[in-house]
Amino acid sequence: MEKRIKGIAIFFSLLFFITNCLYAQDNTDSKTLSQIITTVQEAYNVQFNYAEDVIDGISLKPPNKNLSLSDVIIYLENNTGLSFTLMNDNFILIKPRTDITLCGYLKGKDSLGVLPFATVQTIDRSTTSDKNGFFKIKIKNPLQLITIRHLGYKTITKPYNQFKISGCSDIYMLSDFQLLSQVIISNYITSGINKIDNGSFQIDFSNLKILPGLIDHDVLQSVQAFPGIQSVNETVSNINIRGGTHDQNLILWDDIKMYQSGHFFGLISMYNPHITQKVSLRKSGSDVSYTDGVSGTIEMQTNHEVNREFKGVIGANLTDVNGFADIPINESSSLQVAARKSISDFFETPTYTAFFDRISQNTEVASNATTITNTDKTFDFYDTSLRWIYNISDKDKLRVNFINVHNQLQFNENAIVDQEEESRDSKLTQNSIAGALHYSRVWNDKLKTDLEVYETDYKLRAINANILDSQRFLQENIVSETSTKLKMGFNLNKRLQLLNGYHFVETEVTNLDDVDNPLFRFLVSEVVRTHGVFSQVGYKTLNNKTNLNVGLRYNYISKFNKSIWEPRLSFNHHFFKYFMLEILGEFKHQSTSQVINFQNDFLGIEKRRWQLSNDEEIPIIRSKQISMGLNYSHNGWLIGVDGFYKIVNGITTQSQGFQNQYEFFKSNGRYDVKGLDILFRKYIEKFSTWLSYSYMDNRYLFKDLETNYFPSNYNISHTATLGMTYALNNLKLSAGLNWHSGKPTTQPIFENQIVNEQVNYEATNASNLDDYLRLDISAIYNFKFSDKTRAHLGVSVWNVLDKENEINNFYRVKDESIMETVQKSLGLTPNAVFRVYF
Incomplete structure (x- = not known):
C-alpha cells in the first residue's frame, strides 16, 4: 500500500x-x-x-x-x-500611444462564420460587432485588458498587446461546447448559494459572504445549511442526506471519489477552502455519469480556468495555519497550491481543547482502566492540495489534481506493573492521498470528449497498547480505488444534447486485525470491478423555461456476474412567471459501506471501517428515490416546498451503528424514508433571512430481527433552522438558530431493567433523546492594506448558549446495575481568523 x-x-x-x-x-x-x-x-x-x-x-x-x-x-x-x-x-x-485602436473581424473557430453583435469591452469603453463581425474600440494603453463576449462562445480576456495589432485582422472565438448549467434561483439561502437547472444546489465560495458560526468556507459544514441535510453528531464525517448514513454519500473532489471527509476525525472539513471554489449538492436526480452515493452527492470543484494574475492567501485561525497560491505559469497554464497545518505543536487554543475533548469523549483516549493513566495526548493534522491546468490548444485542455491529507492522534498509557512504572504508546492515524488527470477536447461545435483517470487511497491505522496484558493490538482499514471514465457529448442542436460514456472502477478494501499476545492475525482483502455504460438526453427550450435530463446507466459487476440498470430523471418547468415545478428521480447502487464491528475499534475514535459487498450477507446497496418540488420566487421572497420518498435496500445492522439489543447482531435489510422540506427566504440587498423546516419519517425493516418496521437510528422527525446575514460595507454579520427533535434511542424497561445479566430493552427506538438546540454567531471584517493587499478578520462562536445537547447514549450492565453513558455535543466554542490576500 x-x-x-x-x-x-x-x-x-x-x-x-x-x-x-x-x-x-x-x-x-x-x-x-x-x-x-x-x-x-x-x-x-x-x-x-x-x-x-x-x-x-x-x-x-x-x-x-x-x-x-x-x-x-x-x-x-x-x-x-x-x-x-x-x-x-x-x-x-x-x-x-495616444491613438491606440483595436479593430478586427470576429469569427467562430470551427464554423469560420462571422459573429455579429458580440460585446467588446475595456474598463471604460464598450462596443458591439456589426453584422459582418467587425468592431473598433479605442485603448488607453497596451496593457489594458479587452474582454470579448458572444453567446455560445468562450469569453476572451487579454491585454491589447497580445492581440495581432497590425491591421484589422480576424479574431477567432472558440465554441463554448458545454450547455452550462444555469442558475434558476439565485441567493437561494443567502448570496453565493444558488439553485441550478439540473436539480442541484451550488455554493459559489467566491460570492458567499458569511454563514452562521462559520468564518472559514468549510465545505461540508456549509452544505448543512440546506433543508434535509444534517449531522446527527455535529461532524462532517457523518452527514445525513434525507435520513441516509454518511457512507451512502458520494463525495467528489474535482471528480475524485474520497473515502475520508474531515480533520479532527470529523469536526472540520479536510478540503482546503481556498482551493475549493464551488460545491454542488444533489439530493436526487443525479447525472448518469455518476455512480455510488445512494443517498446523495456532494461534488467539490476547483477553478477550471487559467489564471493570468498571481493571487495569494496566508492566514491562521485557532486550529491551523494555512496558505494558498494561484500562480500563472504563462498565458496557457496556471498552478494552484494550498496547504494547512494544525497549530497544536506550538500551543493549545480553547478551540483545540474543545475539539479534542469532543472527539475523545467516552473513548479509551479520555479514560482507561482505573490502574492506567493516559498522558502526553497530542493531535496533529495537515493537508496539501494541488491543481494544475494547461490549455494545450484552443481545443485541448489538461488538468492535474493531487491531494494529501493526514490526521494523527497519539498518547501514552502508563501503569505500575510488578512495582515498576511502564509506558507504551497508542496511536491512531488516518490518511488519504489521491491524484487525477483530466483531458478534454472540443473536436468541433458538435462533439466534445472528456477523459478522467484517478487513483484514490485511504488508510486508517490504530495501535492500541494494553500494558496490563502486555498486548499490542494493530488494526488497519485500507481502501484503494482506480477509475477511468470517458464521456462524449453531442450537441444535436441548440435544444438537444446527448451524453454517452463508459466508466470502469476497481475498488480494493483490506481489513487487518493483528494481536501479538496471544498471537492472532485476521487479514481480508477483496476487490470489486464495475463496468458502466451510460447515455443521457438533455432538452432545453429556447426560452429556458423547461429543462429535462433523462438517462439510463447500465452497470456490470464482474465478480458477481450481476447487471444493474439505473434510470435517472431531472425536470423543471417555469410557469406563471414566478413559479417553478421540479421533479427528480434516480436509481443508484454502491458496493462499499462503513461498518462498526465493535464500539472500541480503532481506540473508539473513528470506529467505522470500509468494507466491500460480497452479494450474500453483505448485499449490494441499491436505492430508488423520487421528489417533487414547487418554488415561488419574486421580489426577494422565496418559498420552496419539496416532498420526497426514498427506499434503500441492502443495508446491514453493522452499518447503522446500533448500540442497543441489536449491537452484535448481523443482518441485512432496508430502510424507507418519506418527508417534506420547506424553505422561506427573504432577501433585501444587504440583508437575508431564512426559515427552513424538514419533516421526516425514516424506518427500518430487518426481517431477521423484527417482523414490523421500527424507527431508524437517523430518524430526526422535525428539524428547523432560523438564520440571517447582514452586510454593511466591509462588515458582515450572521446568526443562526438550529433545532431538531431528539435522536431515537432504546431505553431499558422501567423497574425491570436487567434480565439474565443483560439490559432488558423496550421496543426498538421507541424513545428519543432531548431536543437539540444551538445558537451560532459570526462576524467578518474586510479592510485594505494597499491597492493590491487586503485583509480579512473574523470571529465566531459555536453554541453561544453553551447548551449541553445530547447527541447519543447507550446502556451497559456493571456491578448488577444499569450504567448510562451520554455523549454531549460541542459546548461554547470560539474561533477567530486573520487572513491576508495579495
Missing part, C-alpha cells in the same frame, strides 16, 4: 516536472520587451529612452536580425502598441 502511495506521488511529480519543462521549451521564442531593447541597442548602436512602467509586462518574439533599423521600429510599434520615435541617428524615444 505504501509503495503504491509513493508511486502516485512520484508519478504526478514527474508529470508536473516534465510537462512544465516541455512547456518552457515551447515558449523560448518569446522575450520581454526589455530584453529585446537591449539586443537592438547592441546590434544597431542606438539608445532607447523610456519609463520602466511603459514597457513593463510586454513580451513578444524578437524581430528578425536581417531587418533594417526602420523596419525594426515598425515591427515593434505594430506588436506592442507603443510609439517609437527616432529622435536622431542613435536615440529612440518610447512612449504610450
Whole structure:
C-alpha cells in the first residue's frame, strides 16, 4: 500500500516536472520587451529612452536580425502598441500611444462564420460587432485588458498587446461546447448559494459572504445549511442526506471519489477552502455519469480556468495555519497550491481543547482502566492540495489534481506493573492521498470528449497498547480505488444534447486485525470491478423555461456476474412567471459501506471501517428515490416546498451503528424514508433571512430481527433552522438558530431493567433523546492594506448558549446495575481568523 502511495506521488511529480519543462521549451521564442531593447541597442548602436512602467509586462518574439533599423521600429510599434520615435541617428524615444485602436473581424473557430453583435469591452469603453463581425474600440494603453463576449462562445480576456495589432485582422472565438448549467434561483439561502437547472444546489465560495458560526468556507459544514441535510453528531464525517448514513454519500473532489471527509476525525472539513471554489449538492436526480452515493452527492470543484494574475492567501485561525497560491505559469497554464497545518505543536487554543475533548469523549483516549493513566495526548493534522491546468490548444485542455491529507492522534498509557512504572504508546492515524488527470477536447461545435483517470487511497491505522496484558493490538482499514471514465457529448442542436460514456472502477478494501499476545492475525482483502455504460438526453427550450435530463446507466459487476440498470430523471418547468415545478428521480447502487464491528475499534475514535459487498450477507446497496418540488420566487421572497420518498435496500445492522439489543447482531435489510422540506427566504440587498423546516419519517425493516418496521437510528422527525446575514460595507454579520427533535434511542424497561445479566430493552427506538438546540454567531471584517493587499478578520462562536445537547447514549450492565453513558455535543466554542490576500 505504501509503495503504491509513493508511486502516485512520484508519478504526478514527474508529470508536473516534465510537462512544465516541455512547456518552457515551447515558449523560448518569446522575450520581454526589455530584453529585446537591449539586443537592438547592441546590434544597431542606438539608445532607447523610456519609463520602466511603459514597457513593463510586454513580451513578444524578437524581430528578425536581417531587418533594417526602420523596419525594426515598425515591427515593434505594430506588436506592442507603443510609439517609437527616432529622435536622431542613435536615440529612440518610447512612449504610450495616444491613438491606440483595436479593430478586427470576429469569427467562430470551427464554423469560420462571422459573429455579429458580440460585446467588446475595456474598463471604460464598450462596443458591439456589426453584422459582418467587425468592431473598433479605442485603448488607453497596451496593457489594458479587452474582454470579448458572444453567446455560445468562450469569453476572451487579454491585454491589447497580445492581440495581432497590425491591421484589422480576424479574431477567432472558440465554441463554448458545454450547455452550462444555469442558475434558476439565485441567493437561494443567502448570496453565493444558488439553485441550478439540473436539480442541484451550488455554493459559489467566491460570492458567499458569511454563514452562521462559520468564518472559514468549510465545505461540508456549509452544505448543512440546506433543508434535509444534517449531522446527527455535529461532524462532517457523518452527514445525513434525507435520513441516509454518511457512507451512502458520494463525495467528489474535482471528480475524485474520497473515502475520508474531515480533520479532527470529523469536526472540520479536510478540503482546503481556498482551493475549493464551488460545491454542488444533489439530493436526487443525479447525472448518469455518476455512480455510488445512494443517498446523495456532494461534488467539490476547483477553478477550471487559467489564471493570468498571481493571487495569494496566508492566514491562521485557532486550529491551523494555512496558505494558498494561484500562480500563472504563462498565458496557457496556471498552478494552484494550498496547504494547512494544525497549530497544536506550538500551543493549545480553547478551540483545540474543545475539539479534542469532543472527539475523545467516552473513548479509551479520555479514560482507561482505573490502574492506567493516559498522558502526553497530542493531535496533529495537515493537508496539501494541488491543481494544475494547461490549455494545450484552443481545443485541448489538461488538468492535474493531487491531494494529501493526514490526521494523527497519539498518547501514552502508563501503569505500575510488578512495582515498576511502564509506558507504551497508542496511536491512531488516518490518511488519504489521491491524484487525477483530466483531458478534454472540443473536436468541433458538435462533439466534445472528456477523459478522467484517478487513483484514490485511504488508510486508517490504530495501535492500541494494553500494558496490563502486555498486548499490542494493530488494526488497519485500507481502501484503494482506480477509475477511468470517458464521456462524449453531442450537441444535436441548440435544444438537444446527448451524453454517452463508459466508466470502469476497481475498488480494493483490506481489513487487518493483528494481536501479538496471544498471537492472532485476521487479514481480508477483496476487490470489486464495475463496468458502466451510460447515455443521457438533455432538452432545453429556447426560452429556458423547461429543462429535462433523462438517462439510463447500465452497470456490470464482474465478480458477481450481476447487471444493474439505473434510470435517472431531472425536470423543471417555469410557469406563471414566478413559479417553478421540479421533479427528480434516480436509481443508484454502491458496493462499499462503513461498518462498526465493535464500539472500541480503532481506540473508539473513528470506529467505522470500509468494507466491500460480497452479494450474500453483505448485499449490494441499491436505492430508488423520487421528489417533487414547487418554488415561488419574486421580489426577494422565496418559498420552496419539496416532498420526497426514498427506499434503500441492502443495508446491514453493522452499518447503522446500533448500540442497543441489536449491537452484535448481523443482518441485512432496508430502510424507507418519506418527508417534506420547506424553505422561506427573504432577501433585501444587504440583508437575508431564512426559515427552513424538514419533516421526516425514516424506518427500518430487518426481517431477521423484527417482523414490523421500527424507527431508524437517523430518524430526526422535525428539524428547523432560523438564520440571517447582514452586510454593511466591509462588515458582515450572521446568526443562526438550529433545532431538531431528539435522536431515537432504546431505553431499558422501567423497574425491570436487567434480565439474565443483560439490559432488558423496550421496543426498538421507541424513545428519543432531548431536543437539540444551538445558537451560532459570526462576524467578518474586510479592510485594505494597499491597492493590491487586503485583509480579512473574523470571529465566531459555536453554541453561544453553551447548551449541553445530547447527541447519543447507550446502556451497559456493571456491578448488577444499569450504567448510562451520554455523549454531549460541542459546548461554547470560539474561533477567530486573520487572513491576508495579495
